[in-house]
Amino acid sequence: MTRRFRSLLTALALAAGSALAAPDPAVVKQLADDDNTRKIEAIRQLTQSAEPAARRLLQAMAEDRLVLAGGRLLIVDDGQASDAASGAPAALPNTPASPEPITINNRVRGELASAIAALDLFAAERSVRLEAARRLQSKAGAELAPLLTRALAGELDAEIRALLSVAKAQADLASRDPAVRRGAVLLLGDTASPAARALLLPLTEQANEPDNRVRYAAISAVKAIDKRLANAENLGRIFTGLSLGSILLLAALGLAITYGVMGVINMAHGELLMVGAYSAYAVQSLFRSHLPDYIDWYLPAAIPLAFFAAAAVGVLMERTVIRWLYGRTLETLLATWGLSLILIQAARVLFGAQNVELANPSWMSGGVELMPNLVLPWNRIVIIGFALFVLFLVWVLMNRTRLGMFVRAVTQNRAMAGCVGVPTARIDTLAFALGAGIAGLGGVALSQISNVGPDMGQGYIVDSFMVVVVGGVGQLAGAVWAALGLGIFSKLLEGWAGAVVAKIAILVCIIIFIQKRPQGIFALKGRFVD
Amino acid sequence: MQSARIERTPHTLRLLAALDGRQAGGLAAFLALALVVVPLLNLAVPPDSAFHVSAYAITLIGKIMCYAMVAVAMDLIWGYGGILSLGHGLFFALGGYAFGMYLMRQIGRDGSYRSELPDFMVFLDWKELPWYWTGSDSFLWAALLVVAVPAIVAFVFGYFAFRSRIKGVYFSIITQALTYAAMLLFFRNETGFGGNNGFTDFKRVLGYSITAPETRLVLFGLTALALAGTLLFARWLTTSKFGRVLTAIRDAESRVMFIGYDPLWYKLAIWTVSAVLCGIAGALYVPQVGIINPSEMSPGNSIEIAIWVAVGGRGTLIGPVIGAFVVNLAKSWFTVSFPEYWLFFLGLLFIVVTLLLPKGLLGLWQTLRAGKSARGAR
Numbered sequence: 001m002t003r004r005f006r007s008l009l010t011a012l013a014l015a016a017g018s019a020l021a022a023p024d025p026a027v028v029k030q031l032a033d034d035d036n037t038r039k040i041e042a043i044r045q046l047t048q049s050a051e052p053a054a055r056r057l058l059q060a061m062a063e064d065r066l067v068l069a070g071g072r073l074l075i076v077d078d079g080q081a082s083d084a085a086s087g088a089p090a091a092l093p094n095t096p097a098s099p100e101p102i103t104i105n106n107r108v109r110g111e112l113a114s115a116i117a118a119l120d121l122f123a124a125e126r127s128v129r130l131e132a133a134r135r136l137q138s139k140a141g142a143e144l145a146p147l148l149t150r151a152l153a154g155e156l157d158a159e160i161r162a163l164l165s166v167a168k169a170q171a172d173l174a175s176r177d178p179a180v181r182r183g184a185v186l187l188l189g190d191t192a193s194p195a196a197r198a199l200l201l202p203l204t205e206q207a208n209e210p211d212n213r214v215r216y217a218a219i220s221a222v223k224a225i226d227k228r229l230a231n232a233e234n235l236g237r238i239f240t241g242l243s244l245g246s247i248l249l250l251a252a253l254g255l256a257i258t259y260g261v262m263g264v265i266n267m268a269h270g271e272l273l274m275v276g277a278y279s280a281y282a283v284q285s286l287f288r289s290h291l292p293d294y295i296d297w298y299l300p301a302a303i304p305l306a307f308f309a310a311a312a313v314g315v316l317m318e319r320t321v322i323r324w325l326y327g328r329t330l331e332t333l334l335a336t337w338g339l340s341l342i343l344i345q346a347a348r349v350l351f352g353a354q355n356v357e358l359a360n361p362s363w364m365s366g367g368v369e370l371m372p373n374l375v376l377p378w379n380r381i382v383i384i385g386f387a388l389f390v391l392f393l394v395w396v397l398m399n400r401t402r403l404g405m406f407v408r409a410v411t412q413n414r415a416m417a418g419c420v421g422v423p424t425a426r427i428d429t430l431a432f433a434l435g436a437g438i439a440g441l442g443g444v445a446l447s448q449i450s451n452v453g454p455d456m457g458q459g460y461i462v463d464s465f466m467v468v469v470v471g472g473v474g475q476l477a478g479a480v481w482a483a484l485g486l487g488i489f490s491k492l493l494e495g496w497a498g499a500v501v502a503k504i505a506i507l508v509c510i511i512i513f514i515q516k517r518p519q520g521i522f523a524l525k526g527r528f529v530d
Numbered sequence: 531m532q533s534a535r536i537e538r539t540p541h542t543l544r545l546l547a548a549l550d551g552r553q554a555g556g557l558a559a560f561l562a563l564a565l566v567v568v569p570l571l572n573l574a575v576p577p578d579s580a581f582h583v584s585a586y587a588i589t590l591i592g593k594i595m596c597y598a599m600v601a602v603a604m605d606l607i608w609g610y611g612g613i614l615s616l617g618h619g620l621f622f623a624l625g626g627y628a629f630g631m632y633l634m635r636q637i638g639r640d641g642s643y644r645s646e647l648p649d650f651m652v653f654l655d656w657k658e659l660p661w662y663w664t665g666s667d668s669f670l671w672a673a674l675l676v677v678a679v680p681a682i683v684a685f686v687f688g689y690f691a692f693r694s695r696i697k698g699v700y701f702s703i704i705t706q707a708l709t710y711a712a713m714l715l716f717f718r719n720e721t722g723f724g725g726n727n728g729f730t731d732f733k734r735v736l737g738y739s740i741t742a743p744e745t746r747l748v749l750f751g752l753t754a755l756a757l758a759g760t761l762l763f764a765r766w767l768t769t770s771k772f773g774r775v776l777t778a779i780r781d782a783e784s785r786v787m788f789i790g791y792d793p794l795w796y797k798l799a800i801w802t803v804s805a806v807l808c809g810i811a812g813a814l815y816v817p818q819v820g821i822i823n824p825s826e827m828s829p830g831n832s833i834e835i836a837i838w839v840a841v842g843g844r845g846t847l848i849g850p851v852i853g854a855f856v857v858n859l860a861k862s863w864f865t866v867s868f869p870e871y872w873l874f875f876l877g878l879l880f881i882v883v884t885l886l887l888p889k890g891l892l893g894l895w896q897t898l899r900a901g902k903s904a905r906g907a908r
Contacts, residue, residue: 265699267833321881329699330614331884334840337833338880345873462710462829465703500718504711511687511704515694 023054025085031061032068032102039104040111044143047115055119057084062112066102073102118144121151121164129155133163137170137195145171166191170199178211185214189221192228192371200225232374237491243380245487246387247449249480250442251460252467253394256479257435259468262411262428264322265333268340269464270457272436274347275313276306276443277452281356296361299444306440313343314436318429326428340457347454355453364448383445390441394476397434407431470510472519549765557758564595564754569747585746589818592750594858595757596815601838601850602760603807608836609844610768611800612780613697617705618808619832620712621680625809626822627716628679630729631663632672633740633817637733649731650724660722669736676813677806684805685798692797697783706829713827728823735817746818753814757851760807764847767803776800837876840883843890852891 023046030042043061046054060066060075066084067074073084081090104112113135120132136144148168155161165187172184185203188196203209203218251273258266266272283302287295317339325332360379367377398404406427409417418424450456467486471478486506493502549557568591571583600622607613634648643652647659665671687708691701719725738745767773778786779793786793816822825831834857842853857879864872887894 265702321885324885330702331888333614333699333702334833334836335881335884338877338884341873341877341880345870345877348873349870458830462703462707466707469700469703500711500714503714507704507707507711510707511690514696514700514704515690 023049023051023057023085028057028073028085031057031066031084032073036105036108039108043108043111043115047118047144047147051119053087055116056087058112058115058119060084061102061104062109062116064101064104068100068102114144118147118151121147122154126157126160129157130160130163133160133167136167137163143171145175166193166196170196173199173203178214181209181211182214182217185217185221189217189224192225192232192373194229194373197222197225197229229373232371233495234492235370236374236376237495238488239376240380241488241491242484243384243487244491245484246384247442247445248463248467248487249387249483250383250390250445251439252464252471252479252483253390253476254435254437254439254442255464255468256471256476257394257398257407257438258432259465262431262435263327263329263332264325264432265329265336266322266435267333267337267461268317268343268457269336269435269439270459270461271340271343271347272310272313272439272457273443273446273460274343274452274454274457275310276440277358277447277456278347278351278356278443279306279309279440280444280447281351281358281452284358295359296363299361299364299448302444303441306444307437308440310440310443311433311437314433314439315429317436318432322432323425323428340461344454344457351454353454355451355456358447358452360448379448383448386441386445390438391476391480394438398476403427403430403434407434466506466510470513549762553765557761561754561758565751568750572747573743585743588746588750590862592746592753592818593815594855595750595753596811596818597835597838597858598851598854599753599757599760599811599814600808600835601842601854602757602764602847603804603811604835605839605844605847605850606764606767606807607800607804608839609846609850610773610776610780611797613797613801614702614836615705615801615804616702616829616832616836617709618804618835619827619829620705620709621684621805621808622812622815623712623716623822623824623826624680624683625676625812626816626826627723627729627812628675628809629672629813630732630816630822631666631675632669633732633735634729635663635667636735636737637731640733641731648724648729650719650727651722654719656722663722673813676809680805680809680812681802684802688798688801689794692794692801706832709827709832710829713824713829716824716827724823726823728821729816730821730823732817732820740817740820749814749818753818756810756814761847761851767800768847772796772799834876837880837883839890841879841887841890843892846890846892849890849892856891 027042027045030038031046033039033042043058046058057066057075060077065076067076067081069081072090074081074090075084082088083090117132117135120128121136123129123132136148145168148164148171152161152164152168155164169184169187172180173188175181175184181203185200188200200218200222204215204222206215209215209218251270254272255266255269258264258269280299280302283305284295284298287298287301317336321335321339322332325335364379364382367375368381369375396404398407406417406422407430409422410424410427410431414424417427446452446456446460463486467479467482470486471480471482489509490502490506493505497505568583568588571581572585572588575582577584600618603621604615604618607615637648639646641649641652643649645652647656651659659666687705691704696704715721716723716728717726723729732740734740735745735749738748768776775786775791776796779791779796783793812822812826838853838857839850840853841857842851843849857876860875860879861872864875883890889896
């Protein structure tokens with residue numbers, strides 16, 4: 001049965017002629033040539049045939065399994081030798097001088113790699129073809145053009161087709177025919193990849209590209225790619241700006257309540273962020289020692305703890321210091337600065353002066369690739385989502401709960417609220433605790449993107465106040481717009497002016513802005529209107 | 531109608547008349563101490579004597595006198611103008627940097643790279659001085675910059691801030707942001723001011739060795755004179771009509787406007803004067819301490835200036851000086867004896883002073899004395 005089947009195959013092979021025939025022995029022989037250029041020529045010829053046998057042969061050569069034994073080229077496979085050209089089994093001679101492996105240098109090795117990749121384009125499995133097409137992206141030379149054309153003709157998968165056509169265009173760039181080159185240039189000009197740009201760049205110079213039409217096409221193609229790359233970069237900047245904005249929002253939301261609603265300049269706000277971040281660190285340590293299997297989930301577990309830890313610190317601050325200073329804004333500034341120094345030193349005593357390590361959970365690593373040069377990291381996406389969640393939480397608390405209603409009542413008219421039975425002193429404490437707790441939540445988010453250490457809060461305090469001042473005191477919507485605006489604006493500025501200049505420019509813009517709208521984006525209505 | 535000729539006292543007389551006998555005596559005693567007694571105790575008394583004043587003490591007190599000048603400058607605008615600046619560290623540092631440039635050039639070829647350029651520029655592989663270093667080898671130019679740079683920065687910033695009537699907390703926070711941005715700027719190596727390390731390693735000032743005991747004493751004496759001058763000037767300013775208008779603006783700005791004054795120019799003038807005083811203090815500070823770096827512009831430093839004023843008693847002129855001395859002496863004692871507790875102490879000081887001593891130590895002293903004399907009268 002098997003024998004009959006095999007003879008049938010042989011017959012078929014004979015009938016199909018050269019298409020399925022064994023590689024040309026003369027070409028195979030050339031692989032053993034001493035001259036590397038001749039070797040490469042042979043590899044190219046073998047590649048053109050797109051034969052499985054040729055692939056096997058080249059693979060063996062790449063793996064140093066192609067040997068010269070007594071004038072015959074043999075492929076060694078697990079100690080079994082076969083004739084390189086015909087594939088017929090052969091005996092390995094035992095003389096010490098042979099078998100002698102075919103030596104290859106790096107140039108030949110590179111050639112073999114792209115030849116094998118090209119041959120893989122005809123493999124049956126999609127994944128192999130995809131991988132091969134990817135590998136050919138940056139190394140398809142002119143000699144592969146016919147092969148790529150053939151592969152393209154037989155390829156049905158859209159993703160592989162797209163990759164192949166870029167590879168083909170790249171191969172065509174080396175063609176002698178200006179029309180072919182121009183076609184390739186136009187095709188590459190439609191991509192947004194830095195690699196295609198690098199390929200096209202030499203063609204924009206007369207020395208490299210004699211044909212005017214091709215050169216002009218290349219020039220405009222490079223321009224088009226540049227534009228697309230710049231667009232992607234700007235999109236990326238807007239995204240980073242958005243994520244910076246949501247970080248600013250998280251840092252400033254709590255302040256929008258304590259400063260905006262209660263009129264307390266809380267200079268220790270940054271330290272409340274720090275309390276949140278250290279809470280996350282403490283939860284991580286707990287998970288490390290007790291629940292190592294669930295370490296990836298320490299962050300969600302840290303969220304409530306951070307909120308309550310920071311809120312507790314807030315209650316303590318309000319009860320001991322701030323309560324005596326309501327209405328004396330500048331004094332709250334000095335006193336809370338004192339509180340912040342104490343909190344910083346307490347963190348140093350408890351956790352050491354060094355920054356502590358917080359691991360990014362595995363589900364937050366990596367990113368979404370939108371374009372070759374535009375990757376959105378997961379941790380930034382998560383932070384944007386988290387900021388939205390916290391914002392929603394604050395909105396619900398302020399607008400849909402009894403506490404929120406009381407806070408708003410006390411803000412608008414403390415005496416009247418007191419008259420109708422609102423416990424104003426307790427509301428002050430709770431509102432301050434709420435602002436502090438939200439700062440704690442912000443601290444958890446910050447722990448994922450920046451250093452956690454005793455001094456971390458100081459870096460955010462100026463930015464947070466900027467957000468509140470620009471947004472307009474006491475306005476959640478103002479804080480949101482200001483945070484996002486400042487975030488995006490500063491990232492865009494950073495793109496062309498550098499971080500420090502951007503920071504200074506922002507400051508200048510804020511000063512000018514406050515000239516125009518001293519009350520911020522949204523004006524305040526409440527007991528602190530001057 | 532015969533117009534009554536108003537007798538006007540000449541300014542020089544008013545300047546002296548601004549002090550009563552006790553104050554004039556105190557000032558004279560202070561100057562005698564700083565210009566005669568301390569130098570004698572330092573140079574003529576042998577180091578093992580109990581009365582010897584060490585070089586360390588001279589540097590420390592010289593440094594604190596610079597801080598006291600800053601505190602008086604801060605008091606002028608906070609205590610008398612009602613404007614809390616959280617950016618005075620910037621003006622102090624600007625004066626320091628302006629004079630530091632001169633000191634850097636005085637090093638000449640004695641730096642570790644034996645180059646005409648300051649060491650940090652050689653390190654960054656710069657080939658020539660940036661344009662804004664032009665003239666930095668001239669003492670007069672440096673002295674001009676010490677005054678002009680803080681003045682210009684303060685004037686421009688103040689003009690825009692006061693014109694749009696930014697005040698209170700808004701003003702404080704914007705000045706803080708200004709200092710913060712400047713700190714970021716000076717931390718950069720590209721800025722041309724030594725980045726992180728700032729200026730240090732000075733060798734000479736006006737050709738004299740900067741570490742020589744005599745130079746040290748001259749700088750000390752100059753600082754004492756500058757502090758005395760600042761106090762005298764501040765006294766004159768605050769007792770003048772200008773000072774009265776300023777205090778009126780502090781207490782009720784809109785009423786002052788209705789009477790017909792434009793608060794903008796009053797505030798701007800005192801703000802600029804205050805910045806210039808800070809700049810001079812910074813310029814005296816740098817050669818004595820031997821280093822100036824961007825950390826002088828950190829928001830924390832500027833807030834600390836406010837606490838010196840608050841501790842001593844704001845709205846008085848001697849209070850800020852007392853505050854600067856008390857806090858900084860405490861600091862140099864705490865940071866040596868209990869380095870971990872300094873921040874706790876400073877933090878508590880901020881809280882206690884704001885909660886319990888709204889008028890500072892001077893206010894406490896007056897309350898105690900008033901209480902005593904009230905008891906005595908009974």
